Amino acid sequence: MRLGLLLAIWVATGSGCSWDNCNPISSDSNVLNIHLVCHSHDDLGWLKTVDQYYESEVQFIYDTVLQEVEKDPTRKFSFAETGFFMRWVESRNASMLQRWQKLVQSGQVEAIGGGWVQNDEAAAHYVDIIDQMTLGYEHLKSLFGECGAPQAAWQIDPFGHSREFANLVAQMNMTSLWFARIHYLDSQQRHTQKNIEFNWVGNDEQRNTILTGVFYAHLYTPPEGFCFDSSCNDEELTDANIARRALRFVEEMRLRAPHYKTNNLLLTMGSDFQYQKADKWYRNLDKLIAYFNANPSFGLNLQYSTPACYANALRSANPILQAKQDDFFPYASDTHSFWTGYFTSRPAFKGMIRQASSYLNLGKQLSAHFNLNQDAALETAKRASGLVQHHDGVSGTAKQVVTYDYQQRLDKGIRQLEILVNDALNKASGVAPPQYTLCLLSNETVCDVSQKTGSYAVSVFNPIGKTVNSYIRIPFFHSIASVADDTGNAIKVQVVPTFSIPPLASSSSAPCELHVPVKLDPAGYRTYFVSGSGLSSSLGEVAYPEKVIHPSEADTVSIENEYVSLQFDANGYLTSVLNKTSGIKRNLRQEFLYYESSADPAQSSGAYIFRPAAQTTNPLSTTVINTIVKGTLVQEVRQKISDWAYQTIRLYGGQPQIDKPIGKEIITRYTTDINNNNFFYTDSSGRQVLKRTWDFYPQFQYADTEPISGNYYPVTNRIYMKDQTNQLTVLTDRAQGGTVKNGALELMLHRRCFHDDHFGVNEALDEPGKDGKGLVVRGQHWLLLDDPSIAASTHRQLAVNLFHRPIPVYATVDDPVSYRKTFKTRFAGLKQDLPANINLLSLEKRGNEILLRLEHIFQANEDGTLSQPVTLDFSNLFAGFSIKSVQELLLGANKNTTGTSTSVTLKAQEIRTFSLKITPSSNF
Numbered sequence: 001m002r003l004g005l006l007l008a009i010w011v012a013t014g015s016g017c018s019w020d021n022c023n024p025i026s027s028d029s030n031v032l033n034i035h036l037v038c039h040s041h042d043d044l045g046w047l048k049t050v051d052q053y054y055e056s057e058v059q060f061i062y063d064t065v066l067q068e069v070e071k072d073p074t075r076k077f078s079f080a081e082t083g084f085f086m087r088w089v090e091s092r093n094a095s096m097l098q099r100w101q102k103l104v105q106s107g108q109v110e111a112i113g114g115g116w117v118q119n120d121e122a123a124a125h126y127v128d129i130i131d132q133m134t135l136g137y138e139h140l141k142s143l144f145g146e147c148g149a150p151q152a153a154w155q156i157d158p159f160g161h162s163r164e165f166a167n168l169v170a171q172m173n174m175t176s177l178w179f180a181r182i183h184y185l186d187s188q189q190r191h192t193q194k195n196i197e198f199n200w201v202g203n204d205e206q207r208n209t210i211l212t213g214v215f216y217a218h219l220y221t222p223p224e225g226f227c228f229d230s231s232c233n234d235e236e237l238t239d240a241n242i243a244r245r246a247l248r249f250v251e252e253m254r255l256r257a258p259h260y261k262t263n264n265l266l267l268t269m270g271s272d273f274q275y276q277k278a279d280k281w282y283r284n285l286d287k288l289i290a291y292f293n294a295n296p297s298f299g300l301n302l303q304y305s306t307p308a309c310y311a312n313a314l315r316s317a318n319p320i321l322q323a324k325q326d327d328f329f330p331y332a333s334d335t336h337s338f339w340t341g342y343f344t345s346r347p348a349f350k351g352m353i354r355q356a357s358s359y360l361n362l363g364k365q366l367s368a369h370f371n372l373n374q375d376a377a378l379e380t381a382k383r384a385s386g387l388v389q390h391h392d393g394v395s396g397t398a399k400q401v402v403t404y405d406y407q408q409r410l411d412k413g414i415r416q417l418e419i420l421v422n423d424a425l426n427k428a429s430g431v432a433p434p435q436y437t438l439c440l441l442s443n444e445t446v447c448d449v450s451q452k453t454g455s456y457a458v459s460v461f462n463p464i465g466k467t468v469n470s471y472i473r474i475p476f477f478h479s480i481a482s483v484a485d486d487t488g489n490a491i492k493v494q495v496v497p498t499f500s501i502p503p504l505a506s507s508s509s510a511p512c513e514l515h516v517p518v519k520l521d522p523a524g525y526r527t528y529f530v531s532g533s534g535l536s537s538s539l540g541e542v543a544y545p546e547k548v549i550h551p552s553e554a555d556t557v558s559i560e561n562e563y564v565s566l567q568f569d570a571n572g573y574l575t576s577v578l579n580k581t582s583g584i585k586r587n588l589r590q591e592f593l594y595y596e597s598s599a600d601p602a603q604s605s606g607a608y609i610f611r612p613a614a615q616t617t618n619p620l621s622t623t624v625i626n627t628i629v630k631g632t633l634v635q636e637v638r639q640k641i642s643d644w645a646y647q648t649i650r651l652y653g654g655q656p657q658i659d660k661p662i663g664k665e666i667i668t669r670y671t672t673d674i675n676n677n678n679f680f681y682t683d684s685s686g687r688q689v690l691k692r693t694w695d696f697y698p699q700f701q702y703a704d705t706e707p708i709s710g711n712y713y714p715v716t717n718r719i720y721m722k723d724q725t726n727q728l729t730v731l732t733d734r735a736q737g738g739t740v741k742n743g744a745l746e747l748m749l750h751r752r753c754f755h756d757d758h759f760g761v762n763e764a765l766d767e768p769g770k771d772g773k774g775l776v777v778r779g780q781h782w783l784l785l786d787d788p789s790i791a792a793s794t795h796r797q798l799a800v801n802l803f804h805r806p807i808p809v810y811a812t813v814d815d816p817v818s819y820r821k822t823f824k825t826r827f828a829g830l831k832q833d834l835p836a837n838i839n840l841l842s843l844e845k846r847g848n849e850i851l852l853r854l855e856h857i858f859q860a861n862e863d864g865t866l867s868q869p870v871t872l873d874f875s876n877l878f879a880g881f882s883i884k885s886v887q888e889l890l891l892g893a894n895k896n897t898t899g900t901s902t903s904v905t906l907k908a909q910e911i912r913t914f915s916l917k918i919t920p921s922s923n924f
Contacts, residue, residue: 017147021107022309035305064278080113082136110306113154116386122714123735132386137894152307160331164685167202172892176311228284262317340712341610343737345396364844369880370427371920377416384413449810462520465840475510478532486825523829529816559635572624593617606757676721680740686716792862875902881918
């Protein structure tokens with residue numbers, strides 16, 4: 001109610017965004033225009049929790065900036081981190097927001113970045129980046145209209161920058177991108193070559209290009225001696241010292257000017273949590289500006305500015321800027337300080353974030369399919385997921401207590417899916433079904449519903465816009481299972497003994513796992529009914545229909561399905577893979593090793609930094625203890641590598657990938673006879689793939705100061721190596737760090753460091769877990785060995801499948817027959833499958849409209865057929881609603897484009913965004 005009233009007040013005030021109301025600059029080429037950008041960088045959690053930062057620091061920034069900027073129409077301020085801004089809006093009265101709106105409309109205040117947070121760019125997945133940016137834009141636009149759609153992307157603190165992020169913000173109508181942290185050698189070269197501002201080409205398909213700038217000396221702080229915050233001790237300006245201090249300022253500007261191509265210099269006048277007493281800042285800057293304006297002989301023109309105003313001035317000067325094609329990984333701040341550890345830090349948390357994203361995506365889909373009125377539940381989930389994309393969140397670089405706070409908020413967001421699922425099933429049937437719940441610990445074979453009842457329903461949701469044939473694993477407390485589908489037909493399932501892993505032992509753990517094959521309609525759900533018998537308190541008394549083999553009892557150690565046969569040697573190690581379709585056998589050895597972390601006080605390994613004490617690895621063991629489980633649906637090799645490292649290699653019938661849950665604090669290395677010639681490939685924020693070269697950086701000279709960590713790259717969801725005939729691709733279920741050398745592909749799985757790396761956290765990366773012996777992490781790799789010419793046709797869709805796996809929810813049901821008569825047990829959100837190269841990226845109810853995003857998942861030239869453009873008419877695609885009209889939007893859903901058709905052609909790597917006016921279906 002309040003925001004609706006304020007929006008009406010804003011409409012009446014007119015429009016005049018900051019980029020249209022810049023303070024004047026000098027056109028004299030002999031005058032340096034100094035753009036003073038007043039800003040505060042406010043981490044949503046790092047050393048303190050979000051609440052602690054807001055209560056102790058952030059709220060005073062907005063309060064005092066508001067008072068000070070109102071005093072002078074030439075003063076400006078640029079604010080980022082929409083998450084904190086909305087916290088301020090929601091805790092202040094309407095008149096304060098009206099005053100802030102007036103400053104935005106007069107051009108004195110500029111929203112920059114616009115996302116809920118400044119997201120990380122190594123570990124954050126592109127789906128999450130788009131979502132958290134869209135969340136921020138949605139709130140800014142509701143408050144400020146067109147002036148709430150930022151023009152400047154502001155990523156001043158993340159530890160490296162991805163090409164895909166540049167691509168995304170260019171599609172969001174950002175006209176410039178600004179940041180600070182790049183490799184120290186890259187920074188030196190750019191300063192020498194006057195290349196700190198350049199044009200960044202975001203992809204090879206649409207050639208989306210964005211003006212990009214790196215701050216002088218890769219810092220986002222004020223020039224030395226000119227920090228006027230209450231937390232600074234720099235000398236304030238007075239009538240007595242202004243002449244002397246001005247000479248020092250001129251000296252600093254003349255030091256900087258030769259590194260720029262134009263006579264415009266951007267000065268970041270602010271830093272972390274500054275402007276809590278904004279009067280000190282503006283009082284001193286006013287005096288500095290007035291002095292130079294009164295003394296033009298210095299050749300400096302100072303003015304309050306913003307990132308968008310600076311970009312306008314830079315473009316007006318029309319310099320010839322270099323183009324950049326690659327990215328900014330790995331980031332190193334010094335010879336031995338490579339920020340490649342955070343690619344993997346806190347893997348359990350990274351996995352939770354990825355799971356929460358999938359749940360949020362499903363919740364948004366349900367809101368659209370069933371016209372749900374659950375805006376509060378969705379907002380809670382969106383804010384929680386958006387928050388943890390912060391560059392000290394998903395990166396794993398916050399203090400332990402802050403990470404716990406993130407996890408609690410994320411868990412609350414995840415639980416909103418239960419509200420949305422039950423509301424959707426109610427809408428589908430017209431009557432409320434039994435209460436459904438998530439089993440969030442099913443990966444640890446823990447599920448309250450399956451433990452407490454012998455008969456229950458499992459409704460399995462498919463977030464993907466295509467029919468999916470997959471499997472779900474249910475924690476099971478019986479030896480015999482009976483499972484029926486939505487029509488009552490019995491389906492073939494498999495009960496297997498749980499792999500007993502001592503670090504995960506729990507009284508709630510199920511003695512068995514039930515593997516159920518599921519066939520799910522596009523963007524739909526299907527209900528299965530499970531009952532069990534033969535309950536036993538002792539695992540040894542359970543009669544399993546499968547064959548459990550110990551290697552000493554087996555003639556050969558191998559498992560297989562229709563596509564793949566895996567062979568293991570006498571020491572228990574995987575040795576080769578047979579592609580049964582092509583008949584080609586390939587050598588593949590997998591080992592588990594570790595690097596000893598450096599404890600060097602000058603630079604140790606820690607949350608940010610990966611620095612091994614030696615450039616060689618140590619094996620966890622020389623012999624692996626294997627147990628083989630063979631059944632009709634699934635075959636497994638269960639491996640004990642050490643007392644704290646375990647692995648399951650699993651082959652499902654009908655599935656081409658090798659499914660591998662992994663254990664604790666280890667590096668896994670896959671060694672093949674692939675001749676990759678020192679080239680390998682990693683994803684960029686989970687989307688496009690970039691070519692990497694061992695011991696080589698494309699735009700500056702490689703220095704061999706840290707041979708291992710200097711060749712580590714972020715792996716958000718895939719890494720591969722190939723030669724002319726073979727390609728090994730590994731898909732990951734969470735962000736990790738990885739590299740490839742001489743046919744050996746390596747991924748870091750877990751980290752536990754006992755020394756701080758001296759970059760501000762002041763705390764070792766030491767997650768103790770429940771027993772104090774270390775946090776147990778379970779995750780997955782999907783392995784693909786294929787011909788390079790067809791590999792993309794598999795790994796592109798599987799990456800989508802891994803991100804959006806089927807989501808089961810559980811409810812106690814004693815009478816399946818009655819349930820099937822009363823409730824809807826099958827639903828397809830789409831009337832037909834989307835084309836193989838198109839992904840349903842977003843579907844969400846927003847007010848009375850639907851937000852839709854469709855994505856072409858292939859890059860150009862990856863596949864002869866699937867990389868081609870595809871035309872899709874979505875006018876009659878959705879079962880839950882009919883479309884009345886269409887308005888195409890920019891990627892961030894923050895501005896309209898000219899598109900109004902339901903028929904669209906998507907080219908390689910293209911994303912198209914639409915707002916749909918709809919009529920909800922009444923056919924449920």
